[in-house]
Amino acid sequence: xxxxxxxxxxxxxxxxxxxxxxxxxxxxxxxxxxxxxxxxxxxxxxxxxxxxxxxxxxxxxxxxxxxxxxxxxxxxxxxxxxxxxxxxxxxxxxxxxxxxxxxxxxxxxxxxxxxxxxxxxxxxxx
Numbered sequence: 001x002x003x004x005x006x007x008x009x010x011x012x013x014x015x016x017x018x019x020x021x022x023x024x025x026x027x028x029x030x031x032x033x034x035x036x037x038x039x040x041x042x043x044x045x046x047x048x049x050x051x052x053x054x055x056x057x058x059x060x061x062x063x064x065x066x067x068x069x070x071x072x073x074x075x076x077x078x079x080x081x082x083x084x085x086x087x088x089x090x091x092x093x094x095x096x097x098x099x100x101x102x103x104x105x106x107x108x109x110x111x112x113x114x115x116x117x118x119x120x121x122x123x124x125x126x
Contacts, residue, residue, distance in 0.1 A: 043082035050074050058099045072107035080104065080111065087118030 054071040057064075067075070087095075097120035104111055113124040 043079050043086070045078050045083065046074075050078070054103060057103050058095050060094060060096045064099055064102045066106050067103045071103065075104060075107045076109065080109065080117075081115065084115065084117035087120075089119065092118050092120065 053074045054067060057067045057071055087097075097117060100117065100120075101111060101122060111122045113122055115122045
C-alpha cells in the first residue's frame, strides 16, 4: 500500500468514527505530551478522565458545543491556573483554547481576564 493510500485509508476510517468521542490520535498525543510533564501531577487531575469526558468539546475543528454534565464535573474539579502553566505549543495544536474558555464558562467557571494558558490569553469578555 502506498503512503497516499495509507493516509486515505486512515482518513476514511476517521470519518466513520462516531463524533461523540475524541479521536484516538487526539487522546494519544495529549496523553504523550502531558505525561511528559511530571508537574501535571501537581495539579491533582486525572488527564485520562479529562480527555475522555471533555476532549470532544475542545478539539480544534468544528463548532463550539455545550459540554456534558460529565465534562463539567471534571472541569469544575480542576485547578485551571495550575494546568494552564503546563499547556505547551504541541497541546495548543490539538486543543482550541477558545473552546476551552467556552467549555469552562459553560460549566460555570469564571476565568480571570488576562490569565495566560499556554500562549493563549483569556479575553476580557469572559
